[in-house]
Amino acid sequence: xxxxxxxxHLHPINQIIYQVSDIFRRVGFTVALGPxxxxxxxxxxxxxxxxxxxxxxxQDTFWLKPMEDRKLLRTHTSPVQxxxxxxxxxxxxxxxxxxxxRNEATDATHEAQFHQVEGLVVGEDISxxxxxxxxxxxLQELFGKETKLRFRPGYFPFVEPGLEVDVSCFKCxxxxxxxxxxxxxxxxxxxxxxxxxxxxxxGIDSDKWxxxxxxxxxxxxxxxxxxxxxxRLLYGGDIRFVNQF
Amino acid sequence: MKVSYNWLEEYFSEKLxxxxxxxxxxxxxxxxxxxxxxxxxxxxxxxxxxxxRAHDCLGHLGLxxxxxxxxxxxxxxxxxxxxxxxxxxxxxxxxxxxxxxCKLYLSxxxxxxxxxxVDEVIAQRLKSFDQRSVNSLVDxxxxxxxxxxxxxHIFDADKVxxxxxxxxxxxxxxxxxxxxxxxxxxxxxxxxxxLSGPLAIAGIKGGKKAEVTPETKNIILxxxxxxxxxxxxxxxxxGIRTDASKRFENGLALLFARLGIETLTALILEGxxxxxxxxxxxxxxxxxxxxxxxxxxxxxxxxxxxxxSEDALIKILxxxxxxxxxxxxxxxxxxxxxxxxxxxxxxxIEEIVRLYGYDNVPGKTPAGExxxxxxxxxxxxNSLRKFFLENGFAENLSYTFTPTGxxxxxxxxxxxxxxxxxxxxxxxxxxxxxxLQHNIFENEPVCLFEIGNVFPGxxxxxxRLIFGVAHRKLKFKNKxxxxxxxMEKLQKSFSLDMDLESQVISDELTTxxxxxxxxxxxxxxxxxxxxxFLKTEVVYSQIxxxxxxxxxxxxxxxxxxxxxxVVKIIRQNLNDWVVAGPILFDEFIKDNQKSLAFRIIFQAxxxxxxxxxxxxxxxxxxxxxxxxxxxxx
Numbered sequence: 052x053x054x055x056x057x058x059x060h061l062h063p064i065n066q067i068i069y070q071v072s073d074i075f076r077r078v079g080f081t082v083a084l085g086p087x088x089x090x091x092x093x094x095x096x097x098x099x100x101x102x103x104x105x106x107x108x109x110q111d112t113f114w115l116k117p118m119e120d121r122k123l124l125r126t127h128t129s130p131v132q133x134x135x136x137x138x139x140x141x142x143x144x145x146x147x148x149x150x151x152x153r154n155e156a157t158d159a160t161h162e163a164q165f166h167q168v169e170g171l172v173v174g175e176d177i178s179x180x181x182x183x184x185x186x187x188x189x190l191q192e193l194f195g196k197e198t199k200l201r202f203r204p205g206y207f208p209f210v211e212p213g214l215e216v217d218v219s220c221f222k223c224x225x226x227x228x229x230x231x232x233x234x235x236x237x238x239x240x241x242x243x244x245x246x247x248x249x250x251x252x253x254g255i256d257s258d259k260w261x262x263x264x265x266x267x268x269x270x271x272x273x274x275x276x277x278x279x280x281x282x283r284l285l286y287g288g289d290i291r292f293v294n295q296f
Numbered sequence: 297m298k299v300s301y302n303w304l305e306e307y308f309s310e311k312l313x314x315x316x317x318x319x320x321x322x323x324x325x326x327x328x329x330x331x332x333x334x335x336x337x338x339x340x341x342x343x344x345x346x347x348x349r350a351h352d353c354l355g356h357l358g359l360x361x362x363x364x365x366x367x368x369x370x371x372x373x374x375x376x377x378x379x380x381x382x383x384x385x386x387x388x389x390x391x392x393x394x395x396x397x398c399k400l401y402l403s404x405x406x407x408x409x410x411x412x413x414v415d416e417v418i419a420q421r422l423k424s425f426d427q428r429s430v431n432s433l434v435d436x437x438x439x440x441x442x443x444x445x446x447x448x449h450i451f452d453a454d455k456v457x458x459x460x461x462x463x464x465x466x467x468x469x470x471x472x473x474x475x476x477x478x479x480x481x482x483x484x485x486x487x488x489x490x491l492s493g494p495l496a497i498a499g500i501k502g503g504k505k506a507e508v509t510p511e512t513k514n515i516i517l518x519x520x521x522x523x524x525x526x527x528x529x530x531x532x533x534x535g536i537r538t539d540a541s542k543r544f545e546n547g548l549a550l551l552f553a554r555l556g557i558e559t560l561t562a563l564i565l566e567g568x569x570x571x572x573x574x575x576x577x578x579x580x581x582x583x584x585x586x587x588x589x590x591x592x593x594x595x596x597x598x599x600x601x602x603x604x605s606e607d608a609l610i611k612i613l614x615x616x617x618x619x620x621x622x623x624x625x626x627x628x629x630x631x632x633x634x635x636x637x638x639x640x641x642x643x644x645i646e647e648i649v650r651l652y653g654y655d656n657v658p659g660k661t662p663a664g665e666x667x668x669x670x671x672x673x674x675x676x677x678n679s680l681r682k683f684f685l686e687n688g689f690a691e692n693l694s695y696t697f698t699p700t701g702x703x704x705x706x707x708x709x710x711x712x713x714x715x716x717x718x719x720x721x722x723x724x725x726x727x728x729x730x731x732l733q734h735n736i737f738e739n740e741p742v743c744l745f746e747i748g749n750v751f752p753g754x755x756x757x758x759x760r761l762i763f764g765v766a767h768r769k770l771k772f773k774n775k776x777x778x779x780x781x782x783m784e785k786l787q788k789s790f791s792l793d794m795d796l797e798s799q800v801i802s803d804e805l806t807t808x809x810x811x812x813x814x815x816x817x818x819x820x821x822x823x824x825x826x827x828x829f830l831k832t833e834v835v836y837s838q839i840x841x842x843x844x845x846x847x848x849x850x851x852x853x854x855x856x857x858x859x860x861x862v863v864k865i866i867r868q869n870l871n872d873w874v875v876a877g878p879i880l881f882d883e884f885i886k887d888n889q890k891s892l893a894f895r896i897i898f899q900a901x902x903x904x905x906x907x908x909x910x911x912x913x914x915x916x917x918x919x920x921x922x923x924x925x926x927x928x929x
Binding site: 060061062063064083103116118152154163178183184186187188202211212215244261276278284289 | 349599601602660672686690696708727742744828831836839
């Protein structure tokens, strides 16, 4: 290795975001981005999370001053789903990577800012089978062909039905290790069929169109993939960290 | 919620599958099981009941019903013993001033109770659900809730003055809770009160005033249905979250109120046959509207993406215990009244596929034309990243939060994270300087770039690129040569129509340039393939907090000797203290001999390395090099 003609280092978060986006680009997904400061409407109401609903508890929110403006730091990339639907006619396939925020005390595994990737597919007959096949394709492209998937019931107000998706542990191959807490499985995705109320928010006729959506937290995947024990290293700006990648 | 395996089994006439198998089935069809724990001869199952099922599955009956559906077995619905009502026990007068905030209020007076201890099985079960034992009556009320899912409350009847009123709190009104906390109430908070003041915060917490104590003789049972939004707001305002509020805020079905009060009465009678039980006073209606949903069969199959035969569908709907009729191409479904979460067609489809099993859904492989990135901001950003990576820059990601700024967070985590960044400059400058000490060579610059959103004004959000270079010492008129070269290339590669030089911010050590992404033309998108920069297999090695030790070694070798050969010999002698190197940093030929100089960085993860320790390693390196016939310079 020479001290000269050095190449740079891509941040491991953007490595995964690039990989995911590229996998989906190859099967027809376009990529959309959206603002990090959102309105309460796009972050919650439009996504079938009404005021005073327990579903809001799942996401502790940072609000901006003055509170009367009801502006917040987006708690997920899902608002971009609605913004995209408002501006595009179905059918479409879109992928949304981005930075999100949660008002949670920070420690080695929790940060108040992190990254998500979100997908949305709408068409006349986009079904649960499409959801399953698409996620199988994606996760096997990302983690390897031998990866097994497990779909479980889940609850997210913006989808119906809602699912959680586990992959066979990509560290131990499913035998059980400390990464997968001896279960052989790692939870990587939330997904589901888009709730008709969300399609309506996006100005789409839910009798004619249907589709699926999914989302994954990126930072945790980065930590598991590279054995990083403290999430704060990701935002520390230390070249001894980033230059390892 | 923690549940008892033995208790669940009481709802079935046959034995249940083993706890581990049951956990797998629930995982697959209902909700995640967080753990199994053996307690005595019982197994405690920790079920992570999803929020949409909190109204019917936060009790053993509800969970047993769910298991009955999965296993296709009959559930023994609780048969309540016929209770002999003592007509001499007066009903408690109750009035409701809060309208629909309290849809139903059932109460019953019981006289002649004795407060003591509950029986051992109940005590043991409550303990395994992490419940604190208070006294027999309070414990039984708790137990009845874990049975039915309906929160219940007991007042000491002799401490209640006059009639009971369900009403909104007055501003400034105060109450002391059962655990001795004084809480200040406000008009959004719903109360159960008597003549002289609050007895309980409706659906959230009981008050000290009518508390059941060892001396209590006569009691009033309360089993009510409070509005979920009212309970949720109250619970948030007061910062009090209880087992009761958790259940109410998810909207319980009205029918649970009667089940709850009868269950509790039966439990009290079981412990003491001598008590005199009054009749139930009903305030509000118990009738419930039942949902009926018309779902075209075509819709079900289009949603699932495969064809479910009519027979299979009928079998599933029967197993779900839904009332239904299949008319030509349409199925009309009425879910049980306690399933308050099933309101639209899609909810019913979820029930069907949950039972059918997601594992059994066939997957359709996605098909679609590859999308060209042109004109797309995201792919453009990757072409920018590629440019900087090829020029030796490392990517930085910094925090959006800053100690000062314009956009302010109303509820920040800490004061130094109370604002949103207005630009990327200050952070990059700090990181550039901090990292100077981490470079391996003194004359090597630190080169960082970042792409991120900033918030330069009220309501403004702007995406920016920043890049910068730090040197230990800037030569040539305080300018970075590296920076000038990169700027020139950037201007050419992206046909930037702006004067970059005038925007540069520099000081003694750093040279930085920040550019709004709006200055770039998206259609001039270049190569965005970052594959060569993906290091997916890298296992991160921890950064040691201990100081590093730098050693150089230079050797004369014959001009034919390859660098690899020398590196190999050096490597053979190194141990795991080495965090970088050997890196070739100097090479020249003199008198037909080649000189090669390498740098090695030592750093231990658990201690400060001494010179002697490092020298011992280096001595081995020197020796091996000499033995190979090389001359150490």
